[in-house]
Amino acid sequence: DGGITQSPKYLFRKEGQNVTLSCEQNLNHDAMYWYRQDPGQGLRLIYYSQIVNDFQKGDIAEGYSVSREKKESFPLTVTSAQKNPTAFYLCATADRGLINSPLHFGNGTRLTVT
Amino acid sequence: AQSVSQHNHHVILSEAASLELGCNYSYGGTVNLFWYVQYPGQHLQLLLKYFSGDPLVKGIKGFEAEFIKSKFSFNLRKPSVQWSDTAEYFCAVTINQAGTALIFGKGTTLSVSS
Numbered sequence: 001d002g003g004i005t006q007s008p009k010y011l012f013r014k015e016g017q018n019v020t021l022s023c024e025q026n027l028n029h030d031a032m033y034w035y036r037q038d039p040g041q042g043l044r045l046i047y048y049s050q051i052v053n054d055f056q057k058g059d060i061a062e063g064y065s066v067s068r069e070k071k072e073s074f075p076l077t078v079t080s081a082q083k084n085p086t087a088f089y090l091c092a093t094a095d096r097g098l099i100n101s102p103l104h105f106g107n108g109t110r111l112t113v114t
Numbered sequence: 115a116q117s118v119s120q121h122n123h124h125v126i127l128s129e130a131a132s133l134e135l136g137c138n139y140s141y142g143g144t145v146n147l148f149w150y151v152q153y154p155g156q157h158l159q160l161l162l163k164y165f166s167g168d169p170l171v172k173g174i175k176g177f178e179a180e181f182i183k184s185k186f187s188f189n190l191r192k193p194s195v196q197w198s199d200t201a202e203y204f205c206a207v208t209i210n211q212a213g214t215a216l217i218f219g220k221g222t223t224l225s226v227s228s
Contacts (some may be wrong), residue, residue, distance in 0.1 A: 028171065033215060033216075037216075040123070040220060040221075041217050041220055042120075042204055042218045042220035042221045043158075043204065043215060043218040045209075045215055045216070045218075048214065048215045051212055054191070055214075056214075058215065059217070064142070067137075077120040091146040097212070097213050097214065097218060098146065098148075098208055098213040098214070098215070099146055099165060100209075102148075102159075102160035102163075103150075103156050103158070103160070104157075106157075107157070
């Protein structure tokens with residue numbers, strides 16, 4: 001099946017620990033994105049990557065880091081510097097830019113930090 | 115920085131009523147505009163998009179949206195809603211002319227009663 005796999009579905013961490021969320025895609029899409037979805041806040045862009053070994057900060061990049069070593073993978077690390085990390089995280093991909101193709105979303109990872 | 119405002123947080127309608135959801139954006143240059151929909155328990159999916167040309171665009175399931183440049187608006191409309199239209203609706207705009215990433219509004223929850 002072609003698609004986007006985000007794992008795990010639920011993740012629990014103690015405050016002060018870094019945690020990495022996985023996003024893998026086999027759609028052969030160039031662009032990958034991380035959004036955070038909070039009730040009443042919509043989707044907020046954390047980081048995005050158009051090609052391998054290149055990525056840009058979105059609106060709320062502070063406290064997060066990413067890497068894009070392979071086309072298929074775009075992991076997101078939530079660091080201890082992120083002040084309010086508990087949220088639903090969505091990974092998305094797009095082929096050939098958003099003007100020509102829609103965003104495809106993964107199932108999301110719900111992170112709870114206590 | 116780009117921003118998107120959706121004026122209605124929660125809209126409640128009866129079946130067959132007409133729908134209009136407001137969306138305004140902040141960017142003064144060339145924009146690409148989108149409406150995405152998230153049905154309960156499902157991924158976000160593209161409803162319609164505007165890049166250029168006819169400012170009235172038609173999407174799936176009978177939805178349409180009108181781009182009014184002078185008002186920086188891209189309102190979503192449907193003449194007669196159905197119970198199955200119950201969902202959360204997100205307006206989005208590209209962050210630049212190249213369309214490398216999307217900024218989303220906070221979303222409008224539509225509840226349709228039968």
